[in-house]
Amino acid sequence: MVKQLLRNHSSVRIYDGTPISKEIVEDLIATAQMAATSHFVQAYSVVWVTDEKKKEKLGLLSGNPRQFETSGGAFVFCVDFKRLQMAGKLENVDIIADSAENVLVGVADVSLFAQNFVIAAESMGYGICYIGGVRNKPEEISELLNLPEFVFPLFGLTIGVPARRNEVKPRLPVAAVLHENEYNAQKYEELLPAYNETLEAYYNSRSSNRKIDNWTKQMADFLIEQRRPFMNDFLARKGFNWK
Amino acid sequence: MVKQLLRNHSSVRIYDGTPISKEIVEDLIATAQMAATSHFVQAYSVVWVTDEKKKEKLGLLSGNPRQFETSGGAFVFCVDFKRLQMAGKLENVDIIADSAENVLVGVADVSLFAQNFVIAAESMGYGICYIGGVRNKPEEISELLNLPEFVFPLFGLTIGVPARRNEVKPRLPVAAVLHENEYNAQKYEELLPAYNETLEAYYNSRSSNRKIDNWTKQMADFLIEQRRPFMNDFLARKGFNWK
DSSP states (O other): OHHHHHHTOOOOOOBOOOOOOHHHHHHHHHHHTTSOOGGGOOOEEEEEOOSHHHHHHHHHHTTOHHHHHHOSEEEEEEEEOHHHHHHHHHTTOOOOOOSHHHHHHHHHHHHHHHHHHHHHHHHTTOEEEEEGGGGTSHHHHHHHTTOOTTEEEEEEEEEEOBSSOOOOOOOOOHHHHEEESSOOOTTHHHHHHHHHHHHHHHHHHSSSSOOOOOHHHHHHHHHSSOSOTTHHHHHHHTTOOOO | OHHHHHHTOOOOOOBOOOOOOHHHHHHHHHHHTTSOOGGGOOOEEEEEOOOHHHHHHHHHHTTOHHHHHHOSEEEEEEEEOHHHHHHHHHTTOOOOOOSHHHHHHHHHHHHHHHHHHHHHHHHTTOEEEEEGGGGTSHHHHHHHTTOOTTEEEEEEEEEEOBSSOOOOOOOOOHHHHEEESSOOOTTHHHHHHHHHHHHHHHHHHSSSSOOOOOHHHHHHHHHSSOSOTTHHHHHHHTTOOOO
16 A cells, blocks of 8 residues: 555665666656656656765765665765756757756655655665765766766665665654644644654664654754755756855 | 556646545545655645635736636645744744755655555545746735735645546657666767657647647756746745755
């Protein structure tokens, strides 16, 4: 049942090393492409890293060497306006890719596409993990994969036969995410401490890596500093100016 | 079969008006929440617009009045760092939400979440349509839904029992989207004209709204001007500065 598949998702970080075939990769890509896309721009490209040296380097650059090593397939999902630029050129038009709007469009396009890819893969029994770590070294990864102007790496993805499955982590209560007719921030005052208790109980009782932690503490620790402050300039260099 | 469900997606733009129940909405949200989320930030909120007057206004502001009128449910999916700000406050920390990086994180988070919502809904027989048009009037929609600082509307979504289904539109060839080990722009010179032919044949033979058109022409027409140039300033006003 589809809903049960979605409900059972948890990231897999260790695989058994079985490689995934080209036939399956192409099938997953074709399925992913059926996701909705803004004005049909299809602003995504995927680099499948099959070269062992490149894969190792990608694992190091994104801070996940072990995971890449055991995976059956390693991918970098990119926002892509280069293909749109070339489409424009075929019509003698210089397209304008600049502005925050096109970054929103590109990131949403890639993400809807990627989530379809993930669900199709999970429905076949594979495990996956998104790797935001490719944004730690976006220049180096762009060079490694020869990404041109108007293309930037959004996230990596490993896929493979799971060697270990993690437990499903409790999410925020639905009431914290769903608002009716207008946004209501006040309810968080009750909901967040209650959610902290849920998560504390989970961390304290799961089968491995037990710890004392909760959501508000994690988030405060994570966002106390500016995350990846180089990203603005990197995107500008890639052709997506924010000014 | 999950893959077949994903392969059969096409947007639905006219529904039969049957309303969707609160129980189903909450179930879809809880399922959507199981999508991967960057560092567990869960940076999404959804406003479900049940008030008839607000729903009508939302349809007008986003340029889709008919679709909102016949839908069984109308939603605005938002990037949300407000809840994270409040999580920080509970820990006496002023979080830093600024920078392009957090917009990338938020947009990806919302999109993975939304695509789970969509797939769960489609698996129950509902049709859906993403509405990028909420970004035509983001200030007005923020006011309508009382969206605070650090929250902005990314896309709308209508859902309902389809009154008409559209044919599935052919996507780019897999080879145009999938690269191996390095990005290869040169192949587009052959692949894009071939794709134009595929799409021309589709537009010329589909059951309704036949036309003479192709992909490169559509894209050139669409991107010849800067899309939503106000978006940079709007995001800055919402607390996401790009400087």
